[in-house]
Amino acid sequence: MIAFVRGQFAVKTPGRVVVDVNGVGYDLQISLNTYSAISNKESGQLFTYLHITENAQTLFGFAELAEKEIFLQLISVSGVGASTARMMLSGMRPDEIARAIVQGNTRQLESIKGIGKKSAERLIVELRDKLGKQSIESSFAVAGVQTVDADAVNALIALGISRPMAETAVKKTMASVGEQASLEDIIKQALKNL
DSSP states (O other): OOOOEEEEEEEOOOEEEEETTEEEEEEEEEOHHHHHHHTTTTTTEEEEEEOOOOSSSEEEESSSSSHHHHHHHTTTTTTOHHHHHHHHHHOOOOHHHHHHTTTHHHHHHTTSTTHHHHHHHHHHHHHHHHHHOOOHHHHHHHGOOOOOOOOOHHHHHTTOOHHHHHHHHHHHHHHHHHHTTTTHHHHHHHHTOO
């Protein structure tokens, strides 16, 4: 499996990029989200996923690890193929898709071309628990690096507090104590803000 490619962007279009890695060109299918992230760059790194079917081998590229993770979640759902998942990531950011699924917002998912009511409902049923168990912020942090507030939310959830209440309490706490506070202080203050 190819985890990522790093090199010069030889060709860039809104749907595809060719990455020159030491003289070898890798043709990657990308979303508009990734295109926006790399459009001003001459070189860089893209996380990849090799999708193999009986008719083709397609390499997909992602500017962020979070986008790749949500892509893998989406294609795990019956009836959602790689092209549909790429279309979804072209229409919404990874965190927006995750939030729509966790909140059960079928209308927002249906606004994406290729996603009908049944597909939106299936996405919610199959992915709500998987995405709900992990913090959206920590899952979608760049290269998997978690922020202090995401760690605090996860700690509160582990203590049995619901995600919306935990996120609200941590936001309120971060506004009052600032970013320099320790994780323990944030959790203690957030518990008081519940």
